[in-house]
Amino acid sequence: MSLTELNRAGLPDGGADAARPRTLPLAALLALATTVFITSLTETLPAGLLPAMSADLGVGESAAGQTVTVYALGTVLTAIPLSAATARWRRRKLLLTTVLGFALANTVTALSPYYPLTMVARFAAGVAAGLAWALLAGYARRMAPAHLEGRAIAVAMAGIPVALSLGVPAGTFVGKVVGWQVAFLVMTGLAVVLVGWIMAAVPDHPGQTAEKGAKGAKGGSSSMRAALKAPGVPPVLLVTLVFVLAHTILYTYIATFLDGLGMGGRTDVVLLVFGGASLLSIWVVGVLINRRLRALMVVGSLLVAVAGAMLALLSGAPGLVYVAVVLWGLGWGGAPTLLQTAAGDAGGEQADAAQAMLVTLWNVAMAGGGVAGGVLLDALGTMALPWSAVGLMVPVVVVVLGARTHGFPARRGGS
Numbered sequence: 001m002s003l004t005e006l007n008r009a010g011l012p013d014g015g016a017d018a019a020r021p022r023t024l025p026l027a028a029l030l031a032l033a034t035t036v037f038i039t040s041l042t043e044t045l046p047a048g049l050l051p052a053m054s055a056d057l058g059v060g061e062s063a064a065g066q067t068v069t070v071y072a073l074g075t076v077l078t079a080i081p082l083s084a085a086t087a088r089w090r091r092r093k094l095l096l097t098t099v100l101g102f103a104l105a106n107t108v109t110a111l112s113p114y115y116p117l118t119m120v121a122r123f124a125a126g127v128a129a130g131l132a133w134a135l136l137a138g139y140a141r142r143m144a145p146a147h148l149e150g151r152a153i154a155v156a157m158a159g160i161p162v163a164l165s166l167g168v169p170a171g172t173f174v175g176k177v178v179g180w181q182v183a184f185l186v187m188t189g190l191a192v193v194l195v196g197w198i199m200a201a202v203p204d205h206p207g208q209t210a211e212k213g214a215k216g217a218k219g220g221s222s223s224m225r226a227a228l229k230a231p232g233v234p235p236v237l238l239v240t241l242v243f244v245l246a247h248t249i250l251y252t253y254i255a256t257f258l259d260g261l262g263m264g265g266r267t268d269v270v271l272l273v274f275g276g277a278s279l280l281s282i283w284v285v286g287v288l289i290n291r292r293l294r295a296l297m298v299v300g301s302l303l304v305a306v307a308g309a310m311l312a313l314l315s316g317a318p319g320l321v322y323v324a325v326v327l328w329g330l331g332w333g334g335a336p337t338l339l340q341t342a343a344g345d346a347g348g349e350q351a352d353a354a355q356a357m358l359v360t361l362w363n364v365a366m367a368g369g370g371v372a373g374g375v376l377l378d379a380l381g382t383m384a385l386p387w388s389a390v391g392l393m394v395p396v397v398v399v400v401l402g403a404r405t406h407g408f409p410a411r412r413g414g415s
Contacts, residue, residue: 025143027201029155032140034194035095036159038102039129041167042187043071043366048172048267049180050255056180057115061256062374067109067122068252069370074126075133075363082127083134091139092204094131096195101128103191110184133359142205161279161333169272172255176268227354232346232406235399236354239297239408240339241361242399246304246392247332248369250311250385253377260382261315270325277329285334289341294400294408297338301396303331308389315383346407 046053046067054064086094105125112118136156144152171183227233250257255267263270285296310324339358347354376384400408 022145024145024152024155025201025203026155028143028203029140029152031194031197031202032095032136032156033159033162034190034197035099035132036136036157037163037167038099038159038187038191038194039132040160040163041171042102042106042125043068043129044163044168044251045171045183045187047252048168048255048271049175049183050253051259051264052175052180056113057118059115060378061253062377063115065252065256065370065374065377067118067370068248069367069374070119071122071126071129072363072366072370074123075130076126076360076367078127079130079134079360079363082131086131086207088207090204090207091135091142092198092202094135094207095139095202096198098128098132098135099191099194099198101125101131103188103195106184106187106191110181110188130363139205143203160336161275161282164275164278164333166272166275169268169275172268172271176265227347227350227357230347230350230354230406232403232408233343233350233354233357235403235407236339236342236346237357237361239396239399239403240343240358241365242392242396243301243304243335243339244362244365245369245372246308246389246396247335248366249373249376249388249392250308250328252370253373253382253385256377257311257382257385258321261318261321263318263321266318270322273322274325274329277326278333281330281333282337285337289334289338291411293338293342294404294410296334297342297400297408298397300331300335300338301393301400303327305390305393305397307331308386308393311386312383312390315386342408345409 046064050061050064053067054061057064086097089097102125105121105128108121109118109125112121140152140156171186174186175183254270255264258264258267258270281300288296304327307324307328310320310327314320314324343354343358372388373385376388404410
């Protein structure tokens with residue numbers, strides 16, 4: 001059963017559209033966006049706090065970086081089975097469960113003095129994230145009029161760029177001023193507030209019926225196989241895996257990398273610059289994606305490669321470090337939109353299954369990036385991190401250029 005099938009399940013067969021509102025329920029959608037914000041920020045917050053976390057937990061920075069890896073593993077290993085197990089739960093009950101899961105996991109992370117306990121808490125946060133990602137897009141779609149479903153999903157997913165552009169820099173600043181534990185406790189407080197917001201503003205929807213659950217379980221694996229036979233899906237999935245891996249290796253250990261340059265005190269500013277460039281990239285991609293999908297993907301990949309080369313070769317000049325980070329943000333920011341769009345278009349009738357595989361591979365790459373970055377850091381030092389991004393972008397560009405007919409066409413719906 002694909003994650004998107006789980007999202008769609010549970011609507012009554014008749015009269016579903018008639019029951020929908022005629023305008024976007026912004027208060028409810030913004031509550032979902034805040035859930036996305038908490039999910040994304042909980043995952044990436046350690047990137048700006050690694051030196052302090054490693055010191056307090058008594059482990060090396062590469063070991064502290066595995067707090068990102070174990071989070072992603074929690075999502076990868078449990079998202080589909082737990083989504084299937086909770087498919088018949090009412091949607092608001094499931095959403096509240098995931099938010100409370102984040103509150104508990106972030107509280108334990110903040111208060112734990114022991115590395116193993118911290119890793120357990122981070123795994124639990126990843127489990128909550130898997131349930132959230134399986135729920136949120138479909139929940140947003142159900143709240144909206146049929147002709148505004150796409151816009152509703154876009155509003156709900158706005159929490160991702162906000163987390164990167166504002167949340168991680170703010171969390172890094174808080175961690176530097178009053179301690180990294182406070183940054184995680186702030187996340188707990190936000191989750192508690194969100195619980196009240198959801199109860200007040202988010203409408204409830206039924207879960208999946210037993211008949212639909214049996215049908216989905218029977219057809220899920222065959223849908224995956226059918227999606228993989230679509231000529232454009234494999235290259236999109238490969239690009240997703242390698243692109244996200246390259247980004248995660250560098251992003252997870254950015255605080256450590258900057259420490260090595262004597263710029264550790266500016267980590268929050270560097271992340272803010274990165275986030276601002278990412279937001280600009282998202283806007284550009286939104287304007288041009290229908291006409292220039294392949295060009296945008298190629299340019300984004302090349303920007304990340306150039307940024308990696310600059311960080312490796314010209315990092316002695318702080319000004320050029322900021323230039324490189326801007327290029328990195330411009331290359332990365334629009335990538336999730338480009339990859340999700342390419343996967344949906346390439347999958348055709350099996351778009352749901354293609355998107356489910358993309359989400360899984362995305363988190364595999366997040367987990368792999370934390371591990372690979374830690375190995376590179378221990379074996380070769382910080383300069384291996386940007387060089388890895390350069391090397392990994394080479395096959396990305398080759399595959400995107402080769403998939404010009406299927407996977408990454410110049411225009412959506414055509415070559």
